[in-house]
Amino acid sequence: xxxxxxxxxxxxxxxxxxxxxxxxxxxxxxxxxxxxxxxxxxxxxxxxxxxxxxxxxxxxxxxxxxxxxxxxxxxxxxxxxxxxxxxxxxxxxxxxxxxxxxxxxxxxxxxxxxxxxxxxxxxxxxxxxxxxxxxxxxxxxxxxxxxxxxxxxxxxxxxxxxxxxxxxxxxxxxxxxxxxxxxxxxxxxxxxxxxxxxxxxxxxx
Amino acid sequence: xxxxxxxxxxxxxxxxxxxxxxxxxxxxxxxxxxxxxxxxxxxxxxxxxxxxxxxxxxxxxxxxxxxxxxxxxxxxxxxxxxxxxxxxxxxxxxxxxxxxxxxxxxxxxxxxxxxxxxxxxxxxxxxxxxxxxxxxxxxxxxxxxxxxxxxxxxxxxxxxxxxxxxxxxxxxxxxxxxxxxxxxxxxxxxxxxxxxxxxxxxxxxxxxxxxxxxxxxxxxxxxxxxxxxxxxxxxxxxxxxxxxxxxxxxxxxxxxxxxxxxxxxxxxxxxxxxxxxxxxxxxxxxxxxxxxxxxxxxxxxxxxxxxxxxxxxxxxxxxxxxxxxxxxxxxxxxxxxxxxxxxxxxxxxxxxxxxxxxxxxxxxxxxxxxxxxxxxxxxxxxxxxxxxxxxxxxxxxxxxxxxxxxxxxxxxxxxxxxxxxxxxxxxxxxxxxxxxxxxxxxxxxxxxxxxxxxxxxxxxxxxxxxxxxxxxxxxxxxxxxxxxxxxxxxxxxxxxxxxxxxxxxxxxxxxxxxxxxxxxxxxxxxxxxxxxxxxxxxxxxxxxxxxxxxxxxxxxxxxxxxxxxxxxxxxxxxxxxxxxxxxxxxxxxxxxxxxxxxxxxxxxxxxxxxxxxxxxxxxxxxxxxxxxxxxxxxxxxxxxxxxxxxxxxxxxxxxxxxxxxxxxxxxxxxxxxxxxxxxxxxxxxxxxxxxxxxxxxxxxxxxxxxxxxxxxxxxxxxxxxxxxxxxxxxxxxxxxxxxxxxxxxxxxx
Numbered sequence: 001x002x003x004x005x006x007x008x009x010x011x012x013x014x015x016x017x018x019x020x021x022x023x024x025x026x027x028x029x030x031x032x033x034x035x036x037x038x039x040x041x042x043x044x045x046x047x048x049x050x051x052x053x054x055x056x057x058x059x060x061x062x063x064x065x066x067x068x069x070x071x072x073x074x075x076x077x078x079x080x081x082x083x084x085x086x087x088x089x090x091x092x093x094x095x096x097x098x099x100x101x102x103x104x105x106x107x108x109x110x111x112x113x114x115x116x117x118x119x120x121x122x123x124x125x126x127x128x129x130x131x132x133x134x135x136x137x138x139x140x141x142x143x144x145x146x147x148x149x150x151x152x153x154x155x156x157x158x159x160x161x162x163x164x165x166x167x168x169x170x171x172x173x174x175x176x177x178x179x180x181x182x183x184x185x186x187x188x189x190x191x192x193x194x195x196x197x198x199x200x201x202x203x204x205x
Numbered sequence: 206x207x208x209x210x211x212x213x214x215x216x217x218x219x220x221x222x223x224x225x226x227x228x229x230x231x232x233x234x235x236x237x238x239x240x241x242x243x244x245x246x247x248x249x250x251x252x253x254x255x256x257x258x259x260x261x262x263x264x265x266x267x268x269x270x271x272x273x274x275x276x277x278x279x280x281x282x283x284x285x286x287x288x289x290x291x292x293x294x295x296x297x298x299x300x301x302x303x304x305x306x307x308x309x310x311x312x313x314x315x316x317x318x319x320x321x322x323x324x325x326x327x328x329x330x331x332x333x334x335x336x337x338x339x340x341x342x343x344x345x346x347x348x349x350x351x352x353x354x355x356x357x358x359x360x361x362x363x364x365x366x367x368x369x370x371x372x373x374x375x376x377x378x379x380x381x382x383x384x385x386x387x388x389x390x391x392x393x394x395x396x397x398x399x400x401x402x403x404x405x406x407x408x409x410x411x412x413x414x415x416x417x418x419x420x421x422x423x424x425x426x427x428x429x430x431x432x433x434x435x436x437x438x439x440x441x442x443x444x445x446x447x448x449x450x451x452x453x454x455x456x457x458x459x460x461x462x463x464x465x466x467x468x469x470x471x472x473x474x475x476x477x478x479x480x481x482x483x484x485x486x487x488x489x490x491x492x493x494x495x496x497x498x499x500x501x502x503x504x505x506x507x508x509x510x511x512x513x514x515x516x517x518x519x520x521x522x523x524x525x526x527x528x529x530x531x532x533x534x535x536x537x538x539x540x541x542x543x544x545x546x547x548x549x550x551x552x553x554x555x556x557x558x559x560x561x562x563x564x565x566x567x568x569x570x571x572x573x574x575x576x577x578x579x580x581x582x583x584x585x586x587x588x589x590x591x592x593x594x595x596x597x598x599x600x601x602x603x604x605x606x607x608x609x610x611x612x613x614x615x616x617x618x619x620x621x622x623x624x625x626x627x628x629x630x631x632x633x634x635x636x637x638x639x640x641x642x643x644x645x646x647x648x649x650x651x652x653x654x655x656x657x658x659x660x661x662x663x664x665x666x667x668x669x670x671x672x673x674x675x676x677x678x679x680x681x682x683x684x685x686x687x688x689x690x691x692x693x694x695x696x697x698x699x700x701x702x703x704x705x706x707x708x709x710x711x712x713x714x715x716x717x718x719x720x721x722x723x724x725x726x727x728x729x730x731x732x733x734x735x736x737x738x739x740x741x742x743x744x745x746x747x748x749x750x751x752x753x754x755x756x757x758x759x760x761x762x763x764x765x766x767x768x769x770x771x772x773x774x775x776x777x778x779x780x781x782x783x784x785x786x787x788x789x790x791x792x793x794x795x796x797x798x799x800x801x802x803x804x805x806x807x808x809x810x811x812x813x814x815x816x817x818x819x820x821x822x823x824x825x826x827x828x829x830x831x832x833x834x835x836x837x838x839x840x841x842x843x844x845x846x847x848x849x850x851x852x853x854x855x856x857x858x859x860x861x862x863x864x865x866x867x868x869x870x871x872x873x874x875x876x877x878x879x880x881x882x883x884x885x886x887x888x889x890x891x892x893x894x895x896x897x898x899x900x901x902x903x904x905x906x907x908x909x910x911x912x913x914x915x916x917x918x919x920x921x922x923x924x925x926x927x928x929x930x931x932x933x934x935x936x937x938x939x940x941x942x943x944x945x946x947x948x949x950x951x952x953x954x
Contacts (some may be wrong), residue, residue: 015581095415109445112413118338120306120413122850126445144306 017106062126072151075186081150082170092146095122129163140188148184206540225267240354245267297809307404311417314402341389351405357397366578367391395468399458426773427467428756429870433571433765438776460828464571469591473873480739487751488790490740496521501709501736504761506801508718521722526939531716540693564676567598589665597922611944612854613651649736651911676706692866714764745872768836772820869933886915888928896949907948
C-alpha cells in the first residue's frame with residue numbers, strides 16, 4: 001500500500017498550478033444567469049476575430065490533406081512492406097512461416113513449394129489488412145528483415161479483397177535497383193553496430 | 206539375475222543384455238545421444254553418449270556397453286561436457302545455415318543439441334564442397350545436411366530388410382549412397398526419412414510445403430493392412446483459404462515401423478459431396494435390400510451397426526473375406542483349443558525360427574515382414590519360406606526357400622504337421638493319422654520332400670522361440686478347413702506359436718462382430734458398403750451412389766493382427782453422412798459412431814466393455830504398445846475331425862497369382878497421389894514363352910468368369926510359370942483361391 005503512495009502526489013515540479021475555476025452553478029436561477037452572461041458577453045466574436053486575423057495574415061499552418069501530407073516517422077507501423085535484397089533484387093522472404101505462426105490476429109497465410117532451382121519458393125503470400133492490428137510481431141520475428149512495416153497509412157478501399165495484395169506490399173524491382181528501397185528503422189530492425197558484433201568463421205584450411 | 210550398479214549415485218538394476226544407456230533411459234536419467242535408435246543395434250557413431258565409470262580410464266560408450274556388477278557411472282562432468290561440446294562443434298562445421306527453410310527445423314536433433322550445448326560459433330574449419338541434392342523418387346537426399354549418424358543405414362538393413370543404402374566412406378566427403386545401384390532401388394518405406402535426425406533425407410512430396418510447427422498431429426492407425434501400425438497424420442490448411450489436408454504421415458520411429466503405403470499413401474479422403482436425395486435413396490435401398498455386401502475396410506463400430514441392421518431388418522450380410530477367415534479360424538481353434546492364434550508381431554520379432562506359409566508376406570503385410578527382418582538381423586533367426594513364387598524382397602532374411610507347387614498347400618501343411626508333431630505329446634490317433642499319409646504322393650505333387658524338412662530341422666536345431674506364419678492363400682483354399690485343423694494341431698502340440706495373417710485392416714474384427722452369410726444367387730438387390738452393389742454406399746468408389754467418410758475421416762477402432770483393438774481418429778473432417786446417420790431411419794443409430802465401441806462385447810466376449818474415449822493411442826516411452834486393449838484369448842472345446850487328403854490339385858499352364866505390388870493394397874492406396882500405381886501383370890521370361898507374349902504386350906487374363914486387361918511386364922527376378930496379377934485396382938472376390946489357371950490372350954493394339 002505504502003509504495004503506491006508516491007503516485008498520488010501529482011506535483012512533480014514547482015511550475016504546476018491549479019486552474020482557478022469558479023464553482024459550478026447549483027440552482028436553476030444561477031444556471032440561467034450564467035447562460036445570459038455568456039450569451040451577451042461577446043466571447044463568440046473573440047474567436048471569430050482570431051480566425052479572421054489569421055486569414056488576412058496568410059500564414060496558415062493547417063496541412064491541406066490530402067493534397068499535402070506530413071512525413072511519417074521512420075518507426076511508424078503502417079501497411080507492411082515486403083523487401084528485396086539490395087544486390088540481386090530477389091525477394092528476401094524465404095518462406096519460413098514464422099510470421100504466419102506468430103501473428104496474433106491470424107491474418108497472415110502463405111503457401112510454399114520446392115521450385116526448379118531447388119529453393120523454397122513462396123507461391124502465395126497474403127496479409128489480411130482488414131484484420132491486422134499492426135502489432136509488429138511479424139516484422140520483429142522475421143529472420144531476413146523481409147517483412148517490415150512501412151509508412152503507407154491510407155488503406156481505405158471499397159472491397160475487402162484489396163486489403164491482401166502481396167504485389168502492393170513488395171518493393172518494386174526498379175526501386176531496389178535504383179537504391180530507393182528504405183530499410184525500416186522500427187520494431188524488428190537490426191540494432192546499430194551489428195556489423196562489429198559479427199564473428200567470422202575461420203577459413204584456415 | 207539382475208545386475209546392480211549406480212548411475213549418478215542412483216542405484217539401478219539391469220537385465221541381462223541391457224546396455225547402460227537402456228537402463229538409464231528406463232530410470233529416466235538423461236544421457237544425450239545423436240545416433241542412437243532403440244529399434245536397431247547401436248550405430249555408435251556419435252560418441253555423445255560417453256559416460257565415465259569409476260576406476261576406468263577414458264570414456265565408456267553407454268549405448269553399446271553392458272554394465273557389470275557394482276560399477277559407478279557418472280553421466281555428467283566437466284570433462285564429459287567439454288567432450289560433448291566438441292562433438293557438437295564438429296557436427297556443426299559447415300552445416301548449412303538454412304534452418305529458416307529446412308523441413309526439419311523445429312524438430313531437428315542437431316538444432317536441439319546445438320542449442321543444448323550452446324554452440325554459437327564455429328571454431329573449426331573445413332573446405333566446403335559442392336554436394337548436389339539427390340532425387341531418389343519419393344525420397345530426396347541432401348548430402349550437405351547429412352551428419353552421417355548412420356541411423357538410416359541401420360534401419361534399412363536391420364528393420365526393413367531392403368538393405369538399399371550404405372555409407373560411402375571418404376572422411377569428410379562421406380555420404381549415403383544407394384547400395385550396388387545408381388539410384389535408390391527399394392520398397393520406399395520411407396523409414397530412413399523418419400529416423401533422419403536432420404533434414405538430409407526428406408519426403409520429396411512434402412519438401413518445403415509446410416513447417417513442423419504449423420502442422421497439427423492426429424494420432425491414428427494405418428488402414429492399409431492388418432498390421433494396424435500406429436501413425437500420426439499431420440494436418441494443415443492448404444493455400445490461402447483452402448480446406449485442411451493431410452500434409453504428411455509420421456510415426457514413433459524409435460519403436461514402431463511404417464511401410465511406404467502408410468507413409469506416403471495418406472490422401473485417400475473423400476472430397477465428393479452427395480446429392481440432395483442420396484440419403485433418402487440409400488435408406489430406400491437398404492429397406493428393400495436382400496443383402497449388404499461389404500468389405501473389411503471398415504471400423505469395428507461400423508461392423509456392429511451393420512450387424513444391428515441385420516438383427517432389425519433381417520438383411521443378409523456378405524463379406525467373403527471375413528467369412529472365410531472366420532471359417533478358417535473356427536476350424537483352427539477347434540483343434541488348438543484356444544479362441545485365437547497365439548502369436549503376435551512381438552513374438553515374430555523375438556523368434557529364432559520362423560516358418561512362413563501361404564502368403565507373399567512382404568507385400569501382403571509389411572508389418573510381419575519387418576518383424577521377420579528384426580528376428581533375422583537381431584536374433585539371427587532362421588526363416589523357412591514355403592511358397593510357389595520366390596520373393597526377391599525376402600532374399601536378405603529367408604534362409605531356406607522351399608518352392609512348392611501351387612494348390613498343394615494341404616499336402617505341404619500335412620507333411621509339415623507330421624514333421625513338427627513327431628516327438629511331441631500329440632495323442633496316438635493324431636500321430637497315426639499323419640503316419641498313414643501317402644507321403645510319396647504328397648511329396649511328388651507338392652515338390653516338398655524329406656530333404657527340405659531335414660534341412661529345415663537342421664537349421665532350427667538350436668532355436669528356442671519358434672513361430673509359424675500362415676497367410677491368405679490358405680483362407681480361400683478349397684480345403685481351408687482341413688488346413689486350419691492341421692495348423693491348430695501344430696499350435697496345440699508343437700512348440701510353434703502360430704500367427705494367422707488377416708488380409709485387410711479389420712478382417713479379424715468383422716469376423717468377430719458380424720454373423721456373415723454366404724453369397725447367394727437369390728439376392729436380387731444388394732447394397733454395397735465399401736464394396737460394389739446394386740446401390741453402392743462407399744468411400745472407396747469414385748462413382749458411389751452415396752459417399753461416406755474414408756477411414757482417415759472417421760473415428761473408431763480396428764482389430765489388428767495382434768488381436769488388439771486399436772483406436773483411430775479423425776484427421777480430416779467430413780461434411781456428409783456416415784453409416785450412423787444412414788441407419789437413423791431404422792432406429793439403431795446413436796449420437797456418435799464411437800458410442801458403439803463399448804457394445805462390441807455384446808457380440809463377442811473377447812472384447813471389453815470400454816468406451817472409445819478411454820482407449821489410449823500411443824506407444825509408451827520404452828516402446829510398449831499401449832494402444833486400445835488386447836482381445837482376451839480363452840479356451841474353447843476341442844472338437845475336430847481330420848479329413849483324409851485325397852488328390853492334390855494340379856496347376857499347369859499359365860497360372861496367375863493374385864498379389865499386389867509393393868506399396869499397393871486397396872482402392873485407398875490406388876487413389877493416393879504419391880504412391881506408384883503399377884498394375885502390370887508381372888511374369889518371368891519363362892511365363893512369357895509359355896503364354897506366347899512379349900514384354901510390354903497388352904494382354905487379357907481370362908479367368909473363366911472374368912477377364913482382366915493388363916500390360917505384361919517381364920520381371921527378371923521372377924522364375925517359373927506363375928505370373929503375378931495385382932488386385933488393388935480391380936474388385937476381385939476374396940473367395941477366389943489366389944492361384945488361378947488362366948488363359949492369356951494378347952490384344953492387338
